[in-house]
Each structure stands twice: as structure tokens, then as C-alpha cells.
Amino acid sequence: MAKKLHQIIRMCISCRGRNIQKNMQRLQCVDGILKIFDGDGKTFYLCDNCLDDDKKLLKALMRQCKSSNKEKLMNKLKEIIADDR
Ligand SMILES: [Zn+2]
Known part of the structure; x- marks a missing residue:
């Protein structure tokens, strides 16, 4: 029971x-470049369902990164996911 208290909801x-x-998946954007959280700075999260829904998550990423370079964001995301799995 006590363990449940330590689960952080995002x-x-x-x-x-x-x-x-x-x-x-915990991510961050530094100077418009998407990257995996490395211990410093503002971060955001994506759930597994959304990681499989390119179109929808791309909009969210563009907003977070203040970037309109879809291809760059998407390539970077695929890289991060591939590394992580
Ligand atoms: Zn989601």
C-alpha cells in the first residue's frame, strides 16, 4: 500500500x-532540438499511445519545441524511442 504513494503521475x-x-517518455527541447531528458531543464511527457500516433504528437511537439520543422522533430523522436526500447 505504501508503495503507491511514491508513484508520480504526469x-x-x-x-x-x-x-x-x-x-x-520524458523529453525536453533545448534550443528547438528535441532530446531525451538529461537531468536538467524543463521537460514534458508523452504516453505510449501517443508515441504511436505521429500526427497528433507532432502538433504537441511543435508547440513544446516552438519549432515548425516537423521532419527534424520526428526524426529525433524516432531516434530517441529506438534508443530507449
Ligand atoms: Zn498521450
Whole structure:
């Protein structure tokens, strides 16, 4: 029972669904470049469902990164996911 208290809930930037932090992909944007969280700076989360829904998550990413370079964002995201799995 006590363990449950330590589960941190985060919101997905794309679907705004909430999930346990460890089930989500934690990302950040530095100078418009998408990258995996490296311990510093502002971050955001994407859930697994949204990681499979390119169109929808791309909009959210563009908003977060203040970037309109879809291809660059998407390539970077695929890279991050591939590394992580
Ligand atoms: Zn989501």
C-alpha cells in the first residue's frame, strides 16, 4: 500500500492523459532540438499511445519545441524511442 504513494503521475502533452511517470517518455527541447531528458531543464511527457500516433504528437511537439520543422522533430523522436526500447 505504501508503495503507491511514491508513484508520480504526469500528464501527456499530446492527449493530456495522466499516467505513472515511469510509463511515459520524458523529453525536453533545448534550443528547438528535441532530446531525451538529461537531468536538467524543463521537460514534458508523452504516453505510449501517443508515441504511436505521429500526427497528433507532432502538433504537441511543435508547440513544446516552438519549432515548425516537423521532419527534424520526428526524426529525433524516432531516434530517441529506438534508443530507449
Ligand atoms: Zn498521450
